[in-house]
Amino acid sequence: MANAIKKIGVLTSGGDAPGMNAAIRAVARKAIVSGIKVMGIKKGFQGLLNEEIFEMERNHVSEIIQRGGTVLGTARSSEFRELEGQIRAAEICRKQGIDALVIIGGDGSYRGALDLSKQGINTIGIPGTIDLDIACSEYTIGFDTAVNTAMQAIDKVRDTSSSHERCSIIEVMGRNAGYIALWCGIANGAEDILIPGKYNYNEQVIIDNIISNRKKGKTHHIIINAEGIGHSTSMARRIEAATGMETRATILGYMQRGGSPTCKDRYYASIMGAYATDILCQGKQNRVVGYQRGEFVDFDIAEALSMQKEVNSYQFEVSRLLSQ
Numbered sequence: 541m542a543n544a545i546k547k548i549g550v551l552t553s554g555g556d557a558p559g560m561n562a563a564i565r566a567v568a569r570k571a572i573v574s575g576i577k578v579m580g581i582k583k584g585f586q587g588l589l590n591e592e593i594f595e596m597e598r599n600h601v602s603e604i605i606q607r608g609g610t611v612l613g614t615a616r617s618s619e620f621r622e623l624e625g626q627i628r629a630a631e632i633c634r635k636q637g638i639d640a641l642v643i644i645g646g647d648g649s650y651r652g653a654l655d656l657s658k659q660g661i662n663t664i665g666i667p668g669t670i671d672l673d674i675a676c677s678e679y680t681i682g683f684d685t686a687v688n689t690a691m692q693a694i695d696k697v698r699d700t701s702s703s704h705e706r707c708s709i710i711e712v713m714g715r716n717a718g719y720i721a722l723w724c725g726i727a728n729g730a731e732d733i734l735i736p737g738k739y740n741y742n743e744q745v746i747i748d749n750i751i752s753n754r755k756k757g758k759t760h761h762i763i764i765n766a767e768g769i770g771h772s773t774s775m776a777r778r779i780e781a782a783t784g785m786e787t788r789a790t791i792l793g794y795m796q797r798g799g800s801p802t803c804k805d806r807y808y809a810s811i812m813g814a815y816a817t818d819i820l821c822q823g824k825q826n827r828v829v830g831y832q833r834g835e836f837v838d839f840d841i842a843e844a845l846s847m848q849k850e851v852n853s854y855q856f857e858v859s860r861l862l863s864q
């Protein structure tokens with residue numbers, strides 16, 4: 541059967557994530573071997589609106605699998621958030637002869653994909669975000685690299701924190717999601733992990749914990765604070781005043797988004813990219829790719845966006861127990 545899809549576009553949107561390049565490479569290579577033209581769209585939806593579009597050949601995606609960031613660039617577009625922008629973006633796709641668009645990004649990008657699908661453009665989402673906060677997928681591209689980067693940085697802070705017998709508050713990224721904080725909290729053996737939905741903002745509990753740990757002879761105290769809780773610097777001042785233990789705040793910030801992707805990120809991104817092109821070839825429309833229970837799967841975009849995801853309570857309880 542002749543392939544109905546002749547030309548696709550690919551873009552990355554929202555915050556960059558290590559492994560996005562592996563996904564771009566897989567989308568492009570799988571399409572090219574299937575006889576489909578691939579248009580690279582620079583700087584996300586804004587680049588689409590600016591028609592920053594070029595045909596991708598096989599060699600455009602050579603030597604990128606190991607690189608952090610996204611070779612296509614990314615942006616958060618205010619123009620595309622408006623209906624007028626979405627209508628214009630769909631017109632540009634039609635003018636360019638783009639039959640379908642593969643969008644690599646987080647939940648904001650999925651909302652963009654849904655908006656564009658309402659204007660008649662077939663869109664396929666691939667989960668690319670360090671936050672791991674896409675409900676339909678147990679895995680998001682970039683998370684593994686980000687947690688490993690954060691874990692190594694936290695180990696280093698811990699060394700100096702122990703030498704000085706200090707308390708350290710380390711703020712990790714994750715917008716309103718607590719996955720990076722939870723994973724690092726467990727992997728770094730943090731004494732306290734503060735994450736949205738679990739932390740009750742009772743600082744006295746943390747203070748009592750620090751005082752009791754000091755009495756037990758602990759020489760340092762690591763608090764991993766999720767970005768969604770924030771205010772690490774003022775929290776450090778209050779904790780120091782209440783405990784008498786020198787307390788410093790470290791905000792890890794954008795270093796968590798950079799760097800060469802881990803094997804896991806490259807692997808999952810490669811399969812997800814190929815899978816996205818495959819489902820387009822099968823004639824599927826307006827789907828997002830996910831990973832669940834060992835399988836790569838796909839969902840309707842609107843259905844995916846309506847799903848909810850929360851930090852697992854058992855895993856959170858384990859993190860508390862192990863740090864006692």
Ligand code: F6P
Nearest residue numbers: 555646669670671713714715767
């Ligand atoms: O979504 C990824 C992420 O790094 C979040 O963890 C963070 O809150 C946000 O992006 C920061 O975005 P920006 O690049 O716009 O500052």
